[in-house]
Amino acid sequence: MDFAENGGLVGQVYNIQRYSTHDGPGVRTTVFLKACPLRCFWCQNPESQSMQPILMFRKDQCTLCGRCIQVCPNRANSIVDGRLAVDRKLCNACGACTKPGVCLAGTRKIEGKAMTVNEIMDKVVSDYNLYQNSGGGITVSGGDCEAQPEFTAELLKAAHKNLIHTCVEISGAFPWETVKMITDHADYILYDLKCMDDKRHKEGTGVSNKRILENAKNLVKENKRIHFRTPLIPGFNDSSEDIEATARFIRDELGLNPADHLELLAYNNLGEDKYLRLGDGDMRPSYQRQPDEYVKKLKEIIASI
Ligand code: SF4
Ligand code: SF4
Known part of the structure; x- marks a missing residue:
């Protein structure tokens, strides 16, 4: 198999999930890389935050x-x-x-181990042979795959060499040069918009949203295929006003139809058990998932913008 020239490059990986149906178009193999610059208080994958195993x-x-x-x-x-x-x-x-x-x-x-591009591609190629008719491919996620930009770019290039569709899931909280290094090799981008209010964004994630919003504009200018997602966190960003502000940003600043480009992800508590296993169980507040009716109402707001 002909992989990228840099197939021996090593990255820190914490999971490879086969048959993913929620990480981009079709059925995909999702590669979760370690390390993330954000510290969202609701993080579902706390084991992914550090670069180290x-x-x-x-x-x-x-x-x-x-x-x-x-x-x-x-x-x-x-x-x-x-x-x-x-x-x-x-x-x-x-x-x-x-x-x-x-x-x-x-x-x-x-959780976490060093793997080469070639080792990952062996798995991705054998999976792809099974579900290429679905229109799927590889998704590189995290953590935040922007924290390992050279490795992510080589992985995407290796996928393209094998004619495999590529998708990345990113925060956009990195300098534009880093975002571009990765997204130049991505056919599809999943991009979180967590909160339009910068002060609250900082309080909830540890970082400002300014760079995230600027990078979103840059990606749209480059005509990238981009799909925005908002994880709905109870009491933090799930009010009608919050969702309306995000939809208006997509319409007014990006020139896109929010109904086609913004997806809402209702809260899930799957990560709570992980805090116990890291010994931080007491640190993690517990929340209830939003009722379906409430999420439907928020979607109606998006459709009306
Ligand atoms: S607790 Fe387990 S993983 Fe940690 S240093 Fe000891 S043997 Fe190694
Ligand atoms: S003491 Fe507990 S954690 Fe350690 S080996 Fe025995 S069962 Fe496992």
């Missing part, structure tokens, strides 16, 4: 057998108040405690 651990399934304490070279595991505790400052995600035969309760997993 990280240990996930299910405290509630631990049988206190003590095997992980014996094998850990960094003495990161101990029993505190009758429960197994992991000292995150000592754990370097070496993976010794996740090896077969150590934790028989299966509570431990390392």
Whole structure:
């Protein structure tokens, strides 16, 4: 198979999901890369935020057998108040405690590993042979794949060399040169618009939305195929006024029809369990998904703009 010249380039990957139907057109293989510059308080994938691999651990399934304490070279595991505790400052995600035969309760997993472009393309090409008739392809997501721009660009180029349709899911919170380095090789772009109010955007995500909105304008000027999405976070950005402001930005600043270009994603709490496995369960507020009727009303607002 003829892959890109830089097929040996190494990236940090935390998941490869086959048969994805919500990450761009058709059926796709979605490659989730590590690292993200945002710190959204509702993040569904907290294990993706850092570039380094990280240990996930299910405290509630631990049988206190003590095997992980014996094998850990960094003495990161101990029993505190009758429960197994992991000292995150000592754990370097070496993976010794996740090896077969150590934790028989299966509570431990390392998220994140180094992979080359060629290793990923082997999987993507074999998947693509199965579902190319769907109009799908590869989607590179994260974390935020803009945090590994050279690797993402090489992956997209390798896909194009194999005539595979490419899509990226990005925040746009990077300098334009970085965004362009990636999107030059993307046939389709999934782009989050989280909140039009810059002060609240900063409070909710840790970064300003100014660069995100400017990069959206640049991508539209370049005639890129772009699909905007707003994850609806209860009490943060799911009011009628918020959605109206986003729809108006798409119509007035980008010159696009919001009804065709803006998708609303109702809140889901699938990530909450991950905070427990990272040992940050108490940090994570819990929310209710918006009722279907309410989301329908917001969609009607978009259609009316
Ligand atoms: S991943 Fe390595 S350092 Fe971390 S707890 Fe397990 S054995 Fe110790
Ligand atoms: S090896 Fe698994 S079950 Fe045993 S103490 Fe460690 S985490 Fe708990």
